Amino acid sequence: MNTKEQLRKKFLNLRKKNYFQISNNQFKDLIKHIRSKYKINRKLFIALYYPSNFEIDILKVINNLQKSKITLLLPKIEDDNLLKFIKWKERDLLEANKYGIPEPLKTKKNYLPDIVLVPLLAFDKKKNRLGYGKGFYDRYLYKLIKLNKKVEAIGVAFSFQRYKKLPTSKFDFKLNSIFTEKGFL
Numbered sequence: 564m565n566t567k568e569q570l571r572k573k574f575l576n577l578r579k580k581n582y583f584q585i586s587n588n589q590f591k592d593l594i595k596h597i598r599s600k601y602k603i604n605r606k607l608f609i610a611l612y613y614p615s616n617f618e619i620d621i622l623k624v625i626n627n628l629q630k631s632k633i634t635l636l637l638p639k640i641e642d643d644n645l646l647k648f649i650k651w652k653e654r655d656l657l658e659a660n661k662y663g664i665p666e667p668l669k670t671k672k673n674y675l676p677d678i679v680l681v682p683l684l685a686f687d688k689k690k691n692r693l694g695y696g697k698g699f700y701d702r703y704l705y706k707l708i709k710l711n712k713k714v715e716a717i718g719v720a721f722s723f724q725r726y727k728k729l730p731t732s733k734f735d736f737k738l739n740s741i742f743t744e745k746g747f748l
Contacts, residue, residue, distance in 0.1 A: 565730075566730065567693060567696065567729075567730055568696070570684070570685055570693055570726065570729070570730075571684055571693065571695065571696060574684040574685045574693065574724055574726075575616065575617075575684060577723065577724070578616070578617045578618075578684070578721065578723075578724065579616075579617050581721065581723055582617040582721075583721075584620065585619055585620065585623070585744045587623050587626075587627075589744045590623055590624050590627070592742070592746040592747060593624060593717075593742050593747075594624055594627045594628065596747070597609065597628065597633070597678060598631070600715075601633075601677065601678075606632055606633075606634060607631075607632060607633045607634065607677050607678075608633075608634050608636055608648075608674050608675065608676045608677050608678075609628065609633055609634070609635055609636065609676060609677065609678045609679075609680065610636045610637075610638065610648045610676035610678065610679040610680060611624075611625075611635055611636065611637055611651075611680050612637070612638060612680060612681070612682045612719075613637055613657070613664055613665045613666065614682075615662075615663070615664045615665075618682045618719075619682075619719050619720065619721060619744070621680055621682075621719055622653075625653050634650055634674065635650070635651050635652070636648035636649060636650060636651060636674055636676055637649055637651040637657075637666060637667050638666060638699070638703075639660075639666045639667050639669075639673075640660050640661070640662075640666065640699065644697070644699070645699070645702065645703065646699045646700065646702075646703040647673035648673055648674055648675075648676055649666075649667035649670055649672070649673055649674070650667075650672070650674060651667055655667065655668075656668055675707060675710055675711055675714075676707070676714065677711070677713070677714060677715070678714070678715045678716075678717060679700075679703075679704065679707070679714065679715070679716045679717070680717050680719050680742075681700050681704075681716055681717065681718050681719065681738060682694075682700075682718075682719060682720075683718045683719070683720050683724070684724065685720075685724050685725070685726045685729060686718050686720055686724060686725060686726070686729070686738070686741050687725065687726050687727065687728050687729045688725075688748075689728075689737070690718070690737050690738040690739070690740065690741060691729045691731050691735060691737060691738075692718050692729075692735070692736070692737075692738050693726070693729050698734065700736065701734055701735055701736045704716050704736040705736055708736075715739045715740075716736065716738045716739050717738065717739060717740050717741070717742050718738040718740070718741045718742065719741075719742050719743075720741065720742075720743055721743055721744060722743040722744060722745050722748075724743075725748075
């Protein structure tokens with residue numbers, strides 16, 4: 564069996580070689596899911612990620628979600644290497660973090676998302692996720708689930724990022740679902 568580090572290298576290369584742009588139309592199932600699940604009249608907080616390293620460009624959902632009562636959030640890495648999510652609009656200024664990924668400017672106000680769209684390198688049929696190895700999302704999601712049992716973590720990946728069985732540990736957070744260019748798996 565491959566180690567997590569071997570799989571990270573494999574799937575980073577695979578994603579780089581096979582990357583392609585997904586059309587807005589291919590996000591319709593995700594947008595429909597978000598809208599139908601949260602039709603109740605309240606504020607809804609959705610955590611996005613800013614795509615890098617050939618990740619699916621999830622920012623394409625913005626135009627469809629900004630017209631509703633949905634507040635979009637982007638992650639910010641804190642000094643203690645923990646994530647927090649900051650309110651974000653498409654035209655807000657961003658700064659590159661220590662990994663070169665754009666994130667919101669420093670602010671004290673953070674929000675607890677109802678849905679977290681999670682980037683990943685690989686996934687399996689049991690909804691396990693292979694991340695980049697820093698544990699940012701795993702730690703954050705474990706804390707978040709204690710505060711909001713109804714939070715939904717949706718992994719976002721290309722269908723070719725599926726792996727038969729990922730090695731896991733007790734620190735790995737299992738996703739609620741996986742969304743690819745082919746829809747939900």
